[in-house]
Amino acid sequence: MKFTKLAAALAAAMLCAPQAQAQTEIQWWHSMGGALGEALNGLANQFNQSQKEYKVVTTFKGTYPESMTAAIAAFRAGSAPHILQVFEVGTATMMAAKGAIVPVATVMSGAKEPFDPKAYLPTVTGYYSDVKGNMLSFPFNSSTVMFYINHDAFKKAGLEPKAPKTWKELVAAAEKLKAAGQQCVYTTSWPSWMHIENFSAWHNVPIGTKQNGMAGFDTQFSINSPLHVRHVAMLSDMSKKGLFTYAGRTNQGDAKFSSGECAMFSGSAGAQAGIKKAAKFDWSINFIPYHDDVKGAPQNSIIGGASLWVMGGKKPAEYKGVAKFMAFLSKPEIQMQWHTSTGYVPITQASYDLTRKSGFYDKNPGADMPVKQLTNKAPTANSKGLRFGNFVQGRTVIEEELEAAFSGKKDAKTALDDAVRRGNEILRQFEAANK
């Protein structure tokens, strides 16, 4: 009995030997569910088939915060994955964890794999590099916030189906839509990302001191400037008049637009796929509105999404595999495949050019709007991104205060002052913990 089992095991081992012996496994934890997950697995499979030495094993670990929590717990237990997909909000936390992570630039140069940060769009490089310009994580799925309108609803209200360019135009259109019986006129997903973070970048005003936190942990929020207060006051006023319907803190606005309930909507560029599938009306994707009396606006919007972090404490051979995999992911044709199959932004100039040449944008009008908005102007210190410690908590605070303003519980100034005060306390806590 024992002998047969042993023989079977031996036989099995011999059969698999050529692969099992030579292959080094690379663990990749991610948060891409559904169709996005399939696209991601497709990338890993392609890489695995392209060579024999390494095998990338993907594991879906739930939402972004969930997989980050799982990785932190795994790291504490000494079993972290090699590659971890972290959302943009977690960037500062990962960056501060020296010893837990290895900068991507180091991984690539250690394995002598070619890697050129300049190949990426400046808004992308800026977001994931330290002040010296070293790329810390590998940009993977990036999106930005866009503005969508329902053409049928516009026509019904006697409006030309053209997206309002400024907030003034938006309010005027909103009033007409409301008068024509539109129940929900304007809504938004990701309120902090859209109306605080991207709003600031788009108008070239700081979200926080120290280049939005990029230049040091001793940063402070500055989102209670007169322009911010004015914008939130305008939204609160719209909310009171029924011109703006608050939908919640994440992507709840997406469904409100694609179902036809709301006529105008700001949400992730990634919402396109869902709208394409569900919308039974004519729609378009546009640049987000701006206040036309602000000098220099519109600037450029900032990215959201996630990047890949390489975790520390692994064997050199494994890092070599990680570097090979990332070099594979950087190829323009792979980038293009990811961009066109998911709707995320093409993040290298080469893949953008390649996609354009392929005629994809002619067949899918509007698919290049996000990248155009991201590269509208060369990014400034206010618009290359943000890096705030414990920003998971920070964003919650901002959203709580926005809700207080939108519901009329607090006026815009008080709400934003409170957001700054509470947000700064979180930043100081992070600074103290990472001294």
Place this chain on the structure above:
Amino acid sequence: MEKRVVFRSAWLPYALVAPQIAITIVFFFWPAAQAVWYSFQLQDAFGLKTQFVGLQNFTNLFRDGNYLASFQVTAVFSVLVAFFGLAISLLLATMADRVLRGALAYKTLLIWPYAVAPAIAGVLWAFLFAPSIGIVTYLLRGFGVDWNWIINENQALALVVIASVWKQISYNFLFFLAGLQSIPRSLIEAAAIDGAGPTRRFWTVIFPLLSPTTFFLLVVNIVYAFFDTFGVIDATTQGGPGQATQILVYKVYHDGVKAADLGGSSAQSVILMFIVIALTVAQFRFIERRVQY
């Protein structure tokens, strides 16, 4: 009339309770002790740098007006959940106690919701009351009610209270029904013969005799509202809008699990632990005196 069983062996009784004690230590005292230990520390997310900060996590919390507001939300929420949970199930139990035909089916249906996980209960109610697609929202709109708990604080609180109460009614119902059935019929009949109507019979005979059950359920329901309702909140409002439904235990979860702030989160759970200990002691000291066993 000595009813107690006395063990002759010196070690046997200890050996018999040892598994129970071991479980209590491993799953209750050990984590609680760790929470206390972490609450004096400041750590980064990955646990690479740890500083001992004494009571700083606690002073930070008590300086934070929003944390103090969270106490108020928790108090309002718990009182509402406990009161409605008890009142509705008592009403249902009294009625079920009088049902003659189909009693089993009726009781089974009432006990059913208890098998539903809190998160599922939350999602279920969130769907029914969803601001744009919910059936209840649609009906309410017919009555001219603008239902949007995403931004309306009172509606959000109402939603989580309804979902939490619904979830707990079965449990309360079961105990009330058992309590009612153990009340001697003769007492009720005697009261009826003396001319007491159903309402009077209920308040002067049945309700006092139910008091041990009611007291037990009060303790259980308060603890439920404090700790177990977090799944309902996570699945629906996630503490919002603003902080209208942010009860203490939800903030512990958000700060600890989602935001990886172990020190602050531990300090909150230590505070929560003391509150529940104090509440339970108070309930046993002051309310139990009025309970007639």
